[in-house]
Amino acid sequence: MPVNLPMIGAMVLPNIGGWAGAFITKPNIPTWYEVTFEEARVASSELGVCPVWTSLYTSMGYASYLVYQSGGGFEGEARVPLMLYASQLALNWAWTPLFFGAKKLGLSVIEIGLLYGNILACAYAFSNVNRTAGLLMLPYIAWSTLACALTYCIWRDNGGDKNK
Template identity: 35%
Template sequence: MTETTEQTVTPRTNHRTRVFALIAFMVLCLIISAFGGAVTATSVNDWYAALNKPFFNPPDWLFAPVWTVIYFMIAFSGWRVWLKTGIANAKGPFGLYAAQLALNLAWSFMFFGAQSPILGLIDVVILLAVIIANMIAFWKIDRLAGILLVPYALWVAFATLLNAAIWHLN
């Protein structure tokens, strides 16, 4: 038996469909980012600014560019798996994908919206576990898709440590 082409979905989809799907994955991630950013903006300049933070807290200006790159990597990762399998043939991995995006957005509501570091900490611990599971599931389908989620997992691991420190200090 010959090896299938790199992109299993490709024979059933044309170039325009593949480009539209990439744009759809990007738009989905940008919508999640925009909603999270809007919630964050409600208390980042007052409540969050007044919190005690650990010495390793990055400067505020760093968060937006890091998250922008990470969201594009999340979108590209999902698109690559879609190219390989479609969504119907990877319901488990795409269920994890949807769950990590939902938990990511929920963190903004819990930490900044509810102004609750402990709720944020609970969410981010679960989020990190789901990202790792998603990374593994995607890796099994497309190695690059799994690798693209590694910076996300590392950043959220750091965010978990930061969230825990903020909870502890306040």
């Protein structure tokens, strides 16, 4: 069986932002996140955040590949769903430096709200092109629901952006 480089590329691409974000996140977990926020003890790296994100990024990448293949690429019905995918991926990658790097809790809440809406729109658009692709986005939606709630609760319970 030949190697499918476009499929592999689609699955690796989302992980690149995750790997880059890890360089911002990792040093801030013990020195800022776990020290400052009570909720962090529940949602820290011990829960396997890295493997979860790797699987989520990989599955959303595969979903994008399915949409690209099923929907005629960027010139077919896949165009809008893939644009939504690209924008949600950019928003996803932007959250980490905003929250962990700049420590802008209020902006992080706004940003993740925009991201969440974009994820829902992307998953819906994916499902209209390829049902499997839409279903592959469901774990990402579930995890993002938790991330939205946690981001909001951290902001609400810790006085907004004053905890830098």
